[in-house]
Amino acid sequence: MGKDVRIGFDVGGTFTDGVMLRGKDVLAKAKALTSEDVTSGIIHALDILLNTNKAEVAEIALVSLGTTHTTNAIIERRNLNKVGIFRLGAPATTAIPPLTGWPNDLKIAIGGEENIFIIRGGKEYDGRDIAPLDEDAIKNACKKIAGKVDSIAITGVFSPIIPDQEERTAEIIRQELGDNIPITLSNHIASISLLERENSTILNASVITVMRKAIDALKTAVKERDINAPLFIVQNDGTIMSADYAVNYPIFTVASGPAASVRGAVYLSGIDNGVIVDIGGTSTDVAFIVNGFPRESSVTVTIGGVKTNIRCPDLMSIALGGGTIVKTRSQDVIGLGPESVGYNLVKLAKSFGGPIITTHDVAVAKGLVNQKLDVFESDFAPYIENVKKLDKKIIDAAYEAIKKRLEVAVDQMKTVAGDIKAIFLGGGALVVPREGLEGISEVILPPHFEVCGAIGTTIAEIGAYAEGVADLEIEDRNEAINKVIEKAKDEAQKAGAIRHSVEILDIEEIPFAYMPGKREKVRVRVKGKIFE
Amino acid sequence: MSDKLFETLKKWGINNYKIIDKEAVKEITLGASILATGGGGDPEIGLLWAYKVLDEGKTIVMIDPMDIPDDILVASPATLGAPVVLTEKPPSHEVLSNAISNLERYIGKNLQATIPIECGGVNSTLAYAAAGEFGVPVIDVDGMNRAFPELQMTSWVTFGVNASPTVSCDDRGNVTVIDTKDDNRMAENIARRVAMAYGGISWIATYPMTGKQVKEASILNSQSIAWELGKAVYRARAKHLDPVEEMLKSLKATRNVIGIKVFKGKIVDISREFGGESSKGFSLGKVKMEGLEDYKGRIAEIDFQNEWLILKIDGTTRCLPPDLIAIVDPETGEPIRTDIMKYGYRGTIILIPAHERMRSPKGIELFGPKYFGYKSDYVPVEELNREV
Numbered sequence: 043m044g045k046d047v048r049i050g051f052d053v054g055g056t057f058t059d060g061v062m063l064r065g066k067d068v069l070a071k072a073k074a075l076t077s078e079d080v081t082s083g084i085i086h087a088l089d090i091l092l093n094t095n096k097a098e099v100a101e102i103a104l105v106s107l108g109t110t111h112t113t114n115a116i117i118e119r120r121n122l123n124k125v126g127i128f129r130l131g132a133p134a135t136t137a138i139p140p141l142t143g144w145p146n147d148l149k150i151a152i153g154g155e156e157n158i159f160i161i162r163g164g165k166e167y168d169g170r171d172i173a174p175l176d177e178d179a180i181k182n183a184c185k186k187i188a189g190k191v192d193s194i195a196i197t198g199v200f201s202p203i204i205p206d207q208e209e210r211t212a213e214i215i216r217q218e219l220g221d222n223i224p225i226t227l228s229n230h231i232a233s234i235s236l237l238e239r240e241n242s243t244i245l246n247a248s249v250i251t252v253m254r255k256a257i258d259a260l261k262t263a264v265k266e267r268d269i270n271a272p273l274f275i276v277q278n279d280g281t282i283m284s285a286d287y288a289v290n291y292p293i294f295t296v297a298s299g300p301a302a303s304v305r306g307a308v309y310l311s312g313i314d315n316g317v318i319v320d321i322g323g324t325s326t327d328v329a330f331i332v333n334g335f336p337r338e339s340s341v342t343v344t345i346g347g348v349k350t351n352i353r354c355p356d357l358m359s360i361a362l363g364g365g366t367i368v369k370t371r372s373q374d375v376i377g378l379g380p381e382s383v384g385y386n387l388v389k390l391a392k393s394f395g396g397p398i399i400t401t402h403d404v405a406v407a408k409g410l411v412n413q414k415l416d417v418f419e420s421d422f423a424p425y426i427e428n429v430k431k432l433d434k435k436i437i438d439a440a441y442e443a444i445k446k447r448l449e450v451a452v453d454q455m456k457t458v459a460g461d462i463k464a465i466f467l468g469g470g471a472l473v474v475p476r477e478g479l480e481g482i483s484e485v486i487l488p489p490h491f492e493v494c495g496a497i498g499t500t501i502a503e504i505g506a507y508a509e510g511v512a513d514l515e516i517e518d519r520n521e522a523i524n525k526v527i528e529k530a531k532d533e534a535q536k537a538g539a540i541r542h543s544v545e546i547l548d549i550e551e552i553p554f555a556y557m558p559g560k561r562e563k564v565r566v567r568v569k570g571k572i573f574e
Numbered sequence: 575m576s577d578k579l580f581e582t583l584k585k586w587g588i589n590n591y592k593i594i595d596k597e598a599v600k601e602i603t604l605g606a607s608i609l610a611t612g613g614g615g616d617p618e619i620g621l622l623w624a625y626k627v628l629d630e631g632k633t634i635v636m637i638d639p640m641d642i643p644d645d646i647l648v649a650s651p652a653t654l655g656a657p658v659v660l661t662e663k664p665p666s667h668e669v670l671s672n673a674i675s676n677l678e679r680y681i682g683k684n685l686q687a688t689i690p691i692e693c694g695g696v697n698s699t700l701a702y703a704a705a706g707e708f709g710v711p712v713i714d715v716d717g718m719n720r721a722f723p724e725l726q727m728t729s730w731v732t733f734g735v736n737a738s739p740t741v742s743c744d745d746r747g748n749v750t751v752i753d754t755k756d757d758n759r760m761a762e763n764i765a766r767r768v769a770m771a772y773g774g775i776s777w778i779a780t781y782p783m784t785g786k787q788v789k790e791a792s793i794l795n796s797q798s799i800a801w802e803l804g805k806a807v808y809r810a811r812a813k814h815l816d817p818v819e820e821m822l823k824s825l826k827a828t829r830n831v832i833g834i835k836v837f838k839g840k841i842v843d844i845s846r847e848f849g850g851e852s853s854k855g856f857s858l859g860k861v862k863m864e865g866l867e868d869y870k871g872r873i874a875e876i877d878f879q880n881e882w883l884i885l886k887i888d889g890t891t892r893c894l895p896p897d898l899i900a901i902v903d904p905e906t907g908e909p910i911r912t913d914i915m916k917y918g919y920r921g922t923i924i925l926i927p928a929h930e931r932m933r934s935p936k937g938i939e940l941f942g943p944k945y946f947g948y949k950s951d952y953v954p955v956e957e958l959n960r961e962v
Contacts, residue, residue: 134745137667138622166773167659172745199663235914236662237618337905349618456814519845549917551846 047101049091049271051084052299052495053109053256056323056365056384057469059496060087062097069096071493073418073469075385080111081259088263102269104572106499107285108276108302111256112249112292116148116346117359122248123193123224124153128183128215129240130163130198130207134172140197140240145347152248157191159183163207164199172199175207177214184218194219195247197228197240203552203563205229224250224290231293231352233550238351245345246293253292257285272538276302276498278354279547280336281505281569296345297354299495300327304336304355306498307465310488316463317452317482320495321470323365324382328358328451331465360451364470365391368399368440375439378447392432393423399436401444403429405473407437415469415492445475453481467494503569505547506534510564523549523564530566539570578709579633582686588641591711594634594702599624602797604908605804606690606698608821609926610721611898612912613881614694615653616661624699627706634706637687639715639794644786646686648713649677651704652697654725654742654765655775656857657880657913660696666745669777670704676749677741677779687711689788691728691781693800694721695911715792717781719799719929720898723880725765726758727896727941729931730781733791737761740780744772793929799828807907817907818922821900825926834959836885836892837874837923838904839863841915857912863921874923876901878912883946885923894943896933897955898926925955 047069052059053076060072072090077083084107092099115121127140140158141149149155161183162176194215198208208227215225228243261273275288276298288295303320307313314334320327330337336355343354361380365387369377383390383400390396392403405411406423407430414421423429452464461483466476469492476485490497508530512522531544548567583591592598599621607617628634642648651670653660678684687710690701698716705712717728725737738761739753750768754760769776783791806824810817822833840863847858858879865872877884882899885892893899901910901921910921931937933954939945942952 131663133666133747135664135666137665137669138619138626142622142626164663167656167662168773170773172663172773234658234662235616236664237616237622453814547918551844 045101045103047097048104048106048500049088049102050106050496050498050500051087051108052302052493052499053080053084053107053111054299054322054468054495055110055114055325056363056382056387058083058087059469059493060091061490061493061496061500062091062094063497063500064097068490068497070094071490071496073492077385080256081263084260085263088267092267099268100270102271104274104500105264105269105271106274106276106282107260108299108495108499109256109295110299111252111295113296113299113345115249115252116245116296119147119151121252122151123251124191125157125244125247126183126187126191126194127158127244128180128194128196128211129158129160130175130196130211131172131236132160132162134164135199135236136160138237140244143349148346148348152244153191157187161211165201165204165207167200167203169204175210180211180214181218184215188219192223193247193250194223194225195228195240195244196225197236197243199236201227201229202233202239226250226290230291233351234552235351238349241348242293242350242352245348245350246291249292250290253295254289257289261285277505278352279505279569280305281503282499283505293352296352297357300329300357301336301355302498303327303467303495304329304331304498305501306494306496307331307467307488308334309497309501310490310494311465311486313463313465313486316465317455318465318467319448319452321466321468321474322363323387323470324361324363324384325359326362326448326451326470328360328455329355330455356455358451358455360447362401362444362447362474364400364402364473366401368401368404368436370399370436373433373435375436375443378440378443388420392428393425394420395425395428399432399440401440401473403432404437404440404444407432408441410475411472415472441475445479448474449480452479456481467491503571504534504539505567505569506530506539507565507567508533512562512564514562523566526564526566527568530568531570534568534570538572540572541570544568544570579635579711582710583635583637586641586643588637590638590641592636594636594712596625596628598801599628599699599702601804601808602702602801603695603699603804604807605800605802606693607695607911608803608807608900608902608907608909609693609719609800609898610695610909611881611900612878612910613657613721613723614692614911615657615696615913616911617695617699619660619664620696620699620703624703624706627703632706632709634702635711636714636797637711639713639788639792642687642713642785642788644784646785647681647683647782648687648689648785648788649674649685649782650689650691650717650780651700652691652778652780653700653775654778655769657911658857659774661913663773663775665777669743669745670700671707672747672749673741673743673777673779674704674708676743676751677739677782680739680741680751681782685710687713689713689781689792690716690797692716692718692721693796697721698797698800712797713788714795714797715788716796717792718932719793719796720896721881722896722941725762725780728781729793729929729937730783730787730791731758731940732931732934732936735781735783735787735791737780739782740765740778742768742776742778744776748772793931796929799825802828810907818902818904818924821902821907821924829929831927832956833924833926834955835922835924836959837863837865837872837887838867838869839865839872839874839921841917841919841921844915844917861915866920879946880912882912884943884948885925891950892958893925893955894948894950894952894958895946896928896937896941898928900924900926925959927955
């Protein structure tokens with residue numbers, strides 16, 4: 043009996059999808075309602091998969107999770123850590139203090155401006171101190187924030203080249219506030235460009251607890267079911283990282299769900315260029331596939347209204363899903379969402395005997411949804427007579443509003459004129475109009491469209507990187523870079539990738555301008571496949 | 575509007591002015607970044623600084639150069655150094671006002687308006703931020719309508735206006751007065767060394783001049799050219815038009831010049847000159863792009879010194895300074911800068927004829943190919959690309 047079964051989950055706002063695959067064969071799929079605590083939704087989906095008895099527990103080689111926990115927490119400003127923000131750089135950098143340009147509600151949600159400290163310190167590009175690190179100021183800051191913050195972000199000027207001061211600052215903070223407080227160092231998060239790196243670092247610090255809870259929950263669930271397989275978390279470039287690593291770097295999971303959906307959609311549909319519309323219960327993500335990969339956002343990526351320098355798929359999220367509430371007054375539609383009944387669809391929607399009209403009911407009335415999807419437990423409309431009683435005028439108006447909202451989103455993401463192919467996926471894929479959409483030449487519903495994201499997580503590739511210092515006075519530049527490339531490939535192989543499948547994602551060279559001679563830091567990012 | 579600013583405009587008899595709000599700052603910053611030909615620094619820094627000034631309730635106003643009195647004192651607040659350092663080390667909140675007040679003290683007169691030195695993501699916007707802080711207007715001009723790496727490379731110098739006296743400051747409160755009279759290359763030389771001593775970047779108040787000199791020697795209405803360019807790109811994004819086409823249309827409308835799209839490709843190699851920041855005070859190097867789509871199989875090579883300088887496609891020279899090379903993201907129109915470009919970035923290369931005031935014999939001597947150490951004589955970009 044081989045160990046060749048992969049299990050993947052995609053946690054969405056409304057549903058948690060699960061799949062079990064052997065090679066390209068989908069052995070089983072599951073869709074469970076995402077629960078408030080997230081855990082039970084995943085366990086539920088896992089149990090549905092295991093109960094199909096399509097594979098033995100011992101055959102499971104990998105469990106992979108794509109999650110929107112961090113994105114949702116940031117966007118909804120919910121369960122965020124209060125962050126102690128340390129910038130090492132005064133007297134420089136004070137013209138633009140941390141959190142400049144942040145939305146006010148997000149500022150407040152992470153504890154506001156009173157936990158910001160611009161400490162004397164930081165480095166010049168040539169390795170000199172801007173000012174010696176003011177260790178007393180760090181200690182005093184710790185006294186002010188003790189008990190008020192639960193996570194720390196440290197960003198030092200030129201730390202991607204010289205990280206010492208960030209590390210020293212972390213050491214002092216641990217002495218003052220104890221070993222348990224999570225600390226994010228900017229040099230682990232992103233590269234040169236202080237303000238964007240600092241934003242990324244602060245956001246990372248703000249979602250550590252959210253991520254830790256999610257991973258602990260999954261680990262426990264897997265262990266309790268005697269599954270002995272490594273856990274991976276999908277990153278926003280479509281590669282995966284180990285769960286233990288992910289706990290400290292939750293920001294890399296932002297927009298990982300759509301990245302996984304894009305990979306899954308390409309895998310299932312064979313279409314390399316077009317638009318992907320991923321319709322969930324609460325929201326719809328629109329992304330573009332360019333040559334089989336998600337279109338990357340250029341230069342800066344805005345997360346929850348904050349500019350970061352993390353590379354992400356270019357994505358637009360709109361409040362439209364299967365559970366979106368249709369608001370009416372007598373016979374008129376006066377609004378569409380943004381509220382969704384979410385996982386209470388099966389209790390509150392007309393189709394299920396409830397009082398509220400949702401997009402799902404509109405789809406049932408229009409005949410768009412006319413069969414039970416095998417991943418859903420309940421039938422699509424046990425109270426179809428209630429839907430049939432609905433005013434036709436309301437249904438038609440709501441249908442047009444849904445269609446319009448979808449068309450506008452696709453149009454806003456489009457960068458070329460003319461019609462394009464669209465791949466619809468997600469549990470809500472059947473709920474939205476598929477005919478006569480402006481700007482779309484053809485709508486494709488690939489097989490297993492309702493669990494596309496979960497499939498994407500299982501075909502994700504290992505991401506790895508390596509760094510090296512090259513001395514170009516004694517070695518050839520190409521040879522030096524090749525050496526680091528080989529090292530990165532070794533790392534990917536160690537993490538489970540097949541050697542010959544490893545591809546280069548990025549090569550970065552940072553000269554050590556201050557050193558005599560010609561030395562530079564070379565950083566290479568690669569990705570490789572886990573399975574043939 | 576601040577009383578002081580209002581009184582000034584009234585005294586000068588100016589009724590026509592443009593209020594620069596956040597939207598305008600955003601548009602001007604983008605347009606200026608495109609004209610900055612790969613340099614000009616991280617626009618985010620200039621942008622957030624100007625936003626901060628506006629958030630403090632201060633007013634920024636731009637006026638036409640032909641409306642200003644001949645006898646007023648104006649100067650350019652700017653940053654000088656390596657862009658990559660600026661990206662990582664934003665300034666202290668006092669450094670620019672420190673430079674300006676020290677210049678005022680040295681000259682013995684107060685500054686009555688600011689003029690941006692160049693079109694750049696930082697140096698354009700800085701003049702706006704400083705104007706807001708000091709309660710003076712910005713004049714709709716600059717010294718090049720692009721960005722250039724060295725202090726003396728301005729239309730101002732070609733018309734006999736000097737950079738001296740220039741005051742250079744750093745975040746620690748160090749102040750250096752550079753007064754080289756009419757030796758502008760010496761002013762650059764000293765200012766560059768001062769910037770290096772400061773840690774790669776300096777904050778200067780430079781080119782003090784009269785209103786009359788502004789009119790005679792500047793690139794007039796260059797801020798409006800950048801503003802319209804920025805608006806065109808935002809419009810293209812909103813309406814899904816090709817941003818490159820919209821840029822070229824905007825330049826035709828504001829400057830009556832034909833910009834030329836010559837290449838689309840992907841960055842496949844970046845070689846940075848080692849120690850450029852510490853030995854020369856610039857980011858220096860070469861970048862190689864491989865063609866995509868219509869340009870498949872072709873190779874573009876661009877040399878840079880803070881800004882893109884020279885373009886060769888398949889070994890043939892296609893653009894020489896002072897003509898402009900802009901490399902922009904084909905989909906968003908966002909400019910790709912020398913300080914942040916990476917392996918794999920996709921870009922469209924656009925060539926733009928330099929402003930006529932930059933193409934005089936004196937201009938070619940000051941910032942043509944020979945000055946940058948190339949053997950070739952200057953040939954206008956229109957002639958180098960006749961077949962396109």
